[in-house]
Amino acid sequence: MRSHIKLGRVFGIEIGIHASWFIIAWLITFSLAARFRSVDPDWSAAQVWSAALVTAILFFVSLLAHELAHSLVARAHKLPVRGITLFALGGVSVIEKDAPDAKTEFLIAIAGPLTSVVLGASMWWSAKALGHPDTGPQTPSIAILYWLGVINLGLGLFNMLPGYPLDGGRVLRAVVWWLTGSMERATMIAARAGQVMAVIFIGLGIYQFFSGAGLNGLWIAFIGWFLLQAASGQYHELELRHALVGVRASDLMSRDCALVPGPTSVQDFVDEFVLRTGRRCFFVTVQDSIAGLITPHEVRALERSLWPFTPVQQIMKPLDQLHVVAPETPAMEALEIMAREDLNQLPVVSDHHVEGMLSRSHILGALRSRRELRDSLRLPGQGATRGLPPKQPMR
Numbered sequence: 001m002r003s004h005i006k007l008g009r010v011f012g013i014e015i016g017i018h019a020s021w022f023i024i025a026w027l028i029t030f031s032l033a034a035r036f037r038s039v040d041p042d043w044s045a046a047q048v049w050s051a052a053l054v055t056a057i058l059f060f061v062s063l064l065a066h067e068l069a070h071s072l073v074a075r076a077h078k079l080p081v082r083g084i085t086l087f088a089l090g091g092v093s094v095i096e097k098d099a100p101d102a103k104t105e106f107l108i109a110i111a112g113p114l115t116s117v118v119l120g121a122s123m124w125w126s127a128k129a130l131g132h133p134d135t136g137p138q139t140p141s142i143a144i145l146y147w148l149g150v151i152n153l154g155l156g157l158f159n160m161l162p163g164y165p166l167d168g169g170r171v172l173r174a175v176v177w178w179l180t181g182s183m184e185r186a187t188m189i190a191a192r193a194g195q196v197m198a199v200i201f202i203g204l205g206i207y208q209f210f211s212g213a214g215l216n217g218l219w220i221a222f223i224g225w226f227l228l229q230a231a232s233g234q235y236h237e238l239e240l241r242h243a244l245v246g247v248r249a250s251d252l253m254s255r256d257c258a259l260v261p262g263p264t265s266v267q268d269f270v271d272e273f274v275l276r277t278g279r280r281c282f283f284v285t286v287q288d289s290i291a292g293l294i295t296p297h298e299v300r301a302l303e304r305s306l307w308p309f310t311p312v313q314q315i316m317k318p319l320d321q322l323h324v325v326a327p328e329t330p331a332m333e334a335l336e337i338m339a340r341e342d343l344n345q346l347p348v349v350s351d352h353h354v355e356g357m358l359s360r361s362h363i364l365g366a367l368r369s370r371r372e373l374r375d376s377l378r379l380p381g382q383g384a385t386r387g388l389p390p391k392q393p394m395r
């Protein structure tokens, strides 16, 4: 989830908003205005709308407090925090490394819901102490406090549901990890629990929709669908991790990248290399050594009329400015670098010499063919084979 708007830093942690958040902020303000109007018909329109707006902003602040709790606990345990992004369904703290042990995982996970519950309970009690928010007339500040109390309590409790990706799922993972000593097994169980929970949500939402709850039912089903995607994603990542154990960048890189002489014009490059070969991986050579990389992306960035007059070495990405990996880099680590830097390819370089190119689609394709071969190699009575030897390069 990349944020579209950067708000700045809190405690040194970057805060951003994803565009989808605005839709939800708008909906929340509207439904709050409707609620406040029904709480006390004597409020003026200005009172209703400003109360709704203030509540929506404070709701946003309490979401941020929840995420900051996760992030600050992570940082206190020396895990790098990239930032917090708020989106339609809440917030995410982007923590760049996994917790090293069950206890750290538990503390990071529990910090968020705990913050929400403490915030919610104190606001709810203050509202109770100041007036009678669930009966009779009240002031806007009591109504705001009461609503924020209820919503934060709800937020804390909802997040404690025991299925990944919710915080409760992470708590479950930490507990199973602590009990069994196996992080992999714990992740598998938490992801499975998340899938089950998500399916229940979807079913419940659809049921409610057909029994007259309308949009609320659809909304619950949509949240379930979102949770299912995340839980299944986690499950697949684990499978990927499993399949890539012992596999190195050199096992999966392609060695058949074409070499393009640096002085070649972009026009000739397109006509004779890209269109004729259909390849996507080209290295630019200058004085017989590889100086950079050129992809259709760089070509598109150059104005068409300049193609015949521009040498490829002028628009290539120079090798010394690229992220590269060594041949012995674990393939999973290379995938993580590509995800983090938003790259599709990584040159594999050893000792200033380019050995090949690793691409995301290559890794996934190689895994798919391994899986297919493994299935066809499974002979009756012999049980599952262990797959192909990982050192064998696959094309």
Ligand SMILES: [Zn+2]
Pocket: 066, 067, 070, 112, 113, 159, 167
């Ligand atoms: Zn959380």
